Amino acid sequence: xxxxxxxxxxxxxxxxxAVYNAAEVGDSSITIASTxxxxxxxxxxxxxxxxxxxxxxxTATDYIEEDEIELSxxxxxxxxxTELILKVRVPRGDGVTLSVVDxxxxxxxxxxxxxRECYDMMGVKFEGHPDHRRILCPDDWQGxxxxxxxxxxxxYLDMTVNPPEKINQADIELFAKMRLDLEDPTLVTGSxxxxxxxxxxxxxAKAAGRLAEFKAAKKAKADAEKAKASSEEKGx
Amino acid sequence: MDIKNQExxxxxxxxxxxxxxxxxxxxxLRVEIKTDSEIIAEAIPHLGYxxxxxxxxxxxxxxxxxxxxxxxxxxxxxxxxxxxxxxxIEKMLGTEVPKRAEYIRVMMAExxxxxxxxxxxxxxxxxxxxxxxxxxxxxxREFILRIFEELSGARLLYNYIWVGGVWNDINxxxxxxxxxxxxxxxxxxxxxxxxxxxxxxxxxxxANVGVLTKDQVYDYGATGPxxxxxxxxxxxxxxxxxxxxxxxDFNTVVGVGAKGTVxxxxxxxxxxxxxxxxxxxxxxxxxxxxxxxxxxxKVPKVLKVPKGEIYLRTECPRGELGYHIISDGTKTPYRVKxxxxxxxxxxxxxxxxxxxxxxxxxxxxxxxxxVLGEVxx
Amino acid sequence: xxxxxxxxxxxxxxxxxxxxxxxxxRAVTSVSKGMMITMKYAYGVKPxxxxxxxxxxxxxxxxRSRLYNDAENCISCYQCAVACPVDCIYITATKRxxxxxxxxxxxxxxxxxxxxxxxxxxxxxxxxxxxxxxxxTECLTHTTDYEFSQYTxxxxxxxxxxxxxxxxxxxxxx
Numbered sequence: 001x002x003x004x005x006x007x008x009x010x011x012x013x014x015x016x017x018a019v020y021n022a023a024e025v026g027d028s029s030i031t032i033a034s035t036x037x038x039x040x041x042x043x044x045x046x047x048x049x050x051x052x053x054x055x056x057x058x059t060a061t062d063y064i065e066e067d068e069i070e071l072s073x074x075x076x077x078x079x080x081x082t083e084l085i086l087k088v089r090v091p092r093g094d095g096v097t098l099s100v101v102d103x104x105x106x107x108x109x110x111x112x113x114x115x116r117e118c119y120d121m122m123g124v125k126f127e128g129h130p131d132h133r134r135i136l137c138p139d140d141w142q143g144x145x146x147x148x149x150x151x152x153x154x155x156y157l158d159m160t161v162n163p164p165e166k167i168n169q170a171d172i173e174l175f176a177k178m179r180l181d182l183e184d185p186t187l188v189t190g191s192x193x194x195x196x197x198x199x200x201x202x203x204x205a206k207a208a209g210r211l212a213e214f215k216a217a218k219k220a221k222a223d224a225e226k227a228k229a230s231s232e233e234k235g236x
Numbered sequence: 237m238d239i240k241n242q243e244x245x246x247x248x249x250x251x252x253x254x255x256x257x258x259x260x261x262x263x264x265l266r267v268e269i270k271t272d273s274e275i276i277a278e279a280i281p282h283l284g285y286x287x288x289x290x291x292x293x294x295x296x297x298x299x300x301x302x303x304x305x306x307x308x309x310x311x312x313x314x315x316x317x318x319x320x321x322x323x324x325i326e327k328m329l330g331t332e333v334p335k336r337a338e339y340i341r342v343m344m345a346e347x348x349x350x351x352x353x354x355x356x357x358x359x360x361x362x363x364x365x366x367x368x369x370x371x372x373x374x375x376x377r378e379f380i381l382r383i384f385e386e387l388s389g390a391r392l393l394y395n396y397i398w399v400g401g402v403w404n405d406i407n408x409x410x411x412x413x414x415x416x417x418x419x420x421x422x423x424x425x426x427x428x429x430x431x432x433x434x435x436x437x438x439x440x441x442x443a444n445v446g447v448l449t450k451d452q453v454y455d456y457g458a459t460g461p462x463x464x465x466x467x468x469x470x471x472x473x474x475x476x477x478x479x480x481x482x483x484x485d486f487n488t489v490v491g492v493g494a495k496g497t498v499x500x501x502x503x504x505x506x507x508x509x510x511x512x513x514x515x516x517x518x519x520x521x522x523x524x525x526x527x528x529x530x531x532x533x534k535v536p537k538v539l540k541v542p543k544g545e546i547y548l549r550t551e552c553p554r555g556e557l558g559y560h561i562i563s564d565g566t567k568t569p570y571r572v573k574x575x576x577x578x579x580x581x582x583x584x585x586x587x588x589x590x591x592x593x594x595x596x597x598x599x600x601x602x603x604x605x606x607v608l609g610e611v612x613x
Numbered sequence: 614x615x616x617x618x619x620x621x622x623x624x625x626x627x628x629x630x631x632x633x634x635x636x637x638x639r640a641v642t643s644v645s646k647g648m649m650i651t652m653k654y655a656y657g658v659k660p661x662x663x664x665x666x667x668x669x670x671x672x673x674x675x676x677r678s679r680l681y682n683d684a685e686n687c688i689s690c691y692q693c694a695v696a697c698p699v700d701c702i703y704i705t706a707t708k709r710x711x712x713x714x715x716x717x718x719x720x721x722x723x724x725x726x727x728x729x730x731x732x733x734x735x736x737x738x739x740x741x742x743x744x745x746x747x748x749x750t751e752c753l754t755h756t757t758d759y760e761f762s763q764y765t766x767x768x769x770x771x772x773x774x775x776x777x778x779x780x781x782x783x784x785x786x787x
């Protein structure tokens with residue numbers, strides 16, 4: 001089915017560069033140029049062969065390493081009983097200037113909320129959207145929560161987000177503190193990773209430093225003993 | 237009053253907030269409605285009061301740890317939420333699920349569907365001013381919850397269906413109790429339908445209200461009872477069978493406009509209530525077909541889903557639930573997107589509301605049967 | 614300022630004398646039908662609710678309620694903390710001296726670490742049961758105790774090494 005759609009799209013929508021991504025595991029998809037998403041959707045909806053009459057959902061995925069955001073339009077035909085993942089890739093931007101994609105609200109009305117959710121969570125603008133606002137987050141929210149580099153703000157409307165007593169910071173930090181206090185820090189183990197988001201970073205650095213120091217000292221001592229032993233051996 | 241004076245009258249639309257603590261909005265939905273006396277000119281739903289960043293959480297959890305979070309999306313149909321997620325992961329892993337586990341899963345999913353539709357039945361009657369059906373429905377729902385509690389250990393958020401099988405085995409006495417209960421339930425639901433569905437007041441409140449045409453339904457991507465209520469014969473369990481649904485014999489309930497036009501609130505009510513009977517049929521066939529055997533397939537201790545993506549839809553009580561899972565081959569998924577049916581259904585409120593009376597609007601919200609946990613995720 | 618008059622989309626039909634009587638008949642029949650069912654429930658069905666503080670329900674065997682860790686059998690493997698989806702289990706341990714007495718759990722696993730901290734914040738806990746299933750020595754279990762409301766958030770944090778945990782544990786476990 002996919003190769004037929006690729007042929008159809010390349011013939012019908014000139015310049016959309018439809019590419020078939022075959023997948024060994026899971027579902028295959030089709031990638032097209034982001035500028036042609038609307039015309040491709042109209043073509044797919046109106047074609048009597050594919051009849052993609054329902055837009056199921058729009059998934060935005062942040063590929064931070066490739067510096068791109070991928071929008072997967074999942075279309076389904078309730079007449080032909082098929083479904084299709086149609087993908088476009090847009091540049092990621094820095095979070096202030098956002099990439100723009102054509103809105104498909106005129107094609108399917110369900111796109112209205114789905115695109116608003118995409119904008120809210122991932123920061124992709126949709127050109128020609130009738131009601132372009134945030135949907136799940138409050139209007140004055142900052143940042144794009146589902147981006148991989150999103151950092152939770154420290155304060156929101158003068159309220160502290162994640163105050164220490166609510167995230168049990170003392171309990172989490174006990175591990176690092178014990179490493180600082182105990183005579184032999186190598187003995188301490190804990191269920192926490194050093195890079196846990198809520199540990200005070202200075203404290204972890206200090207604890208890690210002390211651990212490294214102690215280990216180095218121990219190693220040096222062991223080496224010295226070894227050297228001494230070998231020299232003694234040689235001496236004999 | 238003469239016309240000159242009337243023009244001086246201030247006849248602006250009145251803006252009102254319905255919710256977030258309105259009993260008829262089923263949770264924390266806020267609808268900003270602009271009314272002219274009793275008639276609504278515009279309704280704008282405001283979402284996000286129950287947004288718990290499920291999708292963001294999922295990116296930092298291992299594949300097993302996500303299951304409790306999926307429960308909390310649609311808390312009235314938690315089994316169906318788990319079922320869809322586990323099916324998606326199993327399809328990626330290529331895991332074979334033992335037959336007994338599949339039977340238990342389907343049985344639980346269908347019983348959950350019954351429980352969810354009973355909940356709809358009760359709350360919809362409350363929305364329209366009848367109180368006692370709510371209590372009757374809860375009485376039957378209680379039995380189902382009790383069975384779930386014995387099996388999974390929890391009443392609402394089960395974490396029962398696991399990747400590869402189910403957590404706990406079902407024993408013969410429980411199966412017998414379910415069988416006995418199904419007979420009871422069938423009679424009860426018939427009684428409830430004659431109590432509520434055939435009631436003149438109920439018909440007056442719901443027939444010809446909130447009509448959705450076929451084109452509108454497709455345009456908005458509505459699924460489940462909303463779709464079937466508008467006269468479209470589409471049920472994923474039939475059209476794209478997943479799990480072992482192809483083995484079962486049951487019918488799709490489609491709204492025919494028995495009391496009014498096709499696609500009105502009464503039709504949606506009818507589809508939900510009569511789906512209970514179809515679910516009873518499936519549960520009975522499960523009880524007949526269930527066989528001895530293991531309940532857990534071979535699953536690695538640390539789940540590492542191969543690189544790729546999957547979009548899998550299942551039929552939940554409120555519509556189609558789709559999981560779009562993108563994996564990068566590590567212990568945690570790269571992206572989990574949930575296509576929630578309620579989310580698309582809420583967007584239809586703006587289309588259905590204009591021209592309705594406020595009381596009819598309450599009937600409309602009730603008939604789309606939203607759970608805000610699934611809308612906001 | 615806009616001047617608007619809206620008309621409802623739902624059409625109301627005109628009322629004729631025949632319809633008026635038909636309406637009355639329909640209302641009476643459906644109400645009496647409903648009342649019959651209601652009466653059946655009012656007098657024929659046993660009460661389904663229980664009077665809570667006097668009658669306490671016993672939860673099923675594998676009910677997932679308040680967590681209990683038998684600290685003596687814990688080998689500090691951290692598997693529960695890793696499995697926990699809400700990160701509410703905090704464990705810290707120190708390595709035992711090689712010269713110290715060798716101790717074992719009740720099922721014979723050697724304990725190589727001394728627990729210093731084993732805290733579960735039950736206010737965060739989502740009672741999913743993932744931690745109990747991964748526990749190799751089965752020391753972490755869900756009890757069937759469901760009455761553990763507290764006045765402050767702080768007291769929802771259970772330190773399983775503290776002696777006062779024993780008091781409620783003894784109350785539930787027979």
